[in-house]
Amino acid sequence: DTGVSQNPRHKITKRGQNVTFRCDPISEHNRLYWYRQTLGQGPEFLTYFQNEAQLEKSRLLSDRFSAERPKGSFSTLEIQRTEQGDSAMYLCASSLVQGNTEAFFGQGTRLTVV
Amino acid sequence: GENVEQHPSTLSVQEGDSAVIKCTYSDSASNYFPWYKQELGKRPQLIIDIRSNVGEKKDQRIAVTLNKTAKHFSLHITETQPEDSAVYFCAVYTGGFKTIFGAGTRLFVKA
Numbered sequence: 001d002t003g004v005s006q007n008p009r010h011k012i013t014k015r016g017q018n019v020t021f022r023c024d025p026i027s028e029h030n031r032l033y034w035y036r037q038t039l040g041q042g043p044e045f046l047t048y049f050q051n052e053a054q055l056e057k058s059r060l061l062s063d064r065f066s067a068e069r070p071k072g073s074f075s076t077l078e079i080q081r082t083e084q085g086d087s088a089m090y091l092c093a094s095s096l097v098q099g100n101t102e103a104f105f106g107q108g109t110r111l112t113v114v
Numbered sequence: 115g116e117n118v119e120q121h122p123s124t125l126s127v128q129e130g131d132s133a134v135i136k137c138t139y140s141d142s143a144s145n146y147f148p149w150y151k152q153e154l155g156k157r158p159q160l161i162i163d164i165r166s167n168v169g170e171k172k173d174q175r176i177a178v179t180l181n182k183t184a185k186h187f188s189l190h191i192t193e194t195q196p197e198d199s200a201v202y203f204c205a206v207y208t209g210g211f212k213t214i215f216g217a218g219t220r221l222f223v224k225a
Binding site: 033035040041042043044045048056091093102103104105106107108 | 205
């Protein structure tokens with residue numbers, strides 16, 4: 001499968017625990033995005049990487065959220081001290097840096113905080 | 115920051131009719147406008163896009179129109195089929211390299 005891959009697909013965690021999600025973008029894509037989607041809403045932008053540099057973070061991304069892309073390939077999104085309000089689908093997308101091009105989405109990681 | 119509004123939130127049409135979804139945006143520097151279709155439990159997938167130097171683009175039963183002066187763009191689906199039922203999101207690519215999505219339109223096509 002040469003598309004965007006996200007793991008795990010589902011994660012159930014207790015409130016207060018830390019969770020980490022992984023995204024493997026399409027190999028030649030320089031740009032990588034994280035979005036959060038709740039039921040009935042469009043994806044909300046969280047953060048964006050160009051290669052290994054994190055260029056933009058949304059105000060939605062509190063101090064409990066951190067994202068990395070250490071080698072400019074895969075990325076991780078960590079949520080510390082999870083809260084019930086963090087329950088959502090976390091989507092990763094990637095695209096090429098040249099011009100304004102299509103963002104390809106992964107299947108997402110559905111997080112449920114109980 | 116960029117604001118994207120999408121209407122209607124729900125749209126129900128009879129099979130064979132046309133469906134139109136509209137979006138407005140605020141940042142006049144925006145220059146790329148994709149539309150995504152998301153089926154239940156699946157990832158958003160691009161169905162059509164338009165760039166700011168073009169006023170209209172068509173791909174079989176799907177078309178998108180862009181009015182840069184008024185800052186709005188629309189998705190048109192003709193001869194709708196039950197498999198067109200899904201949630202459709204408009205999006206706007208901003209100068210900050212991020213794509214901002216509308217809240218989505220849930221389209222129901224009744225057979």
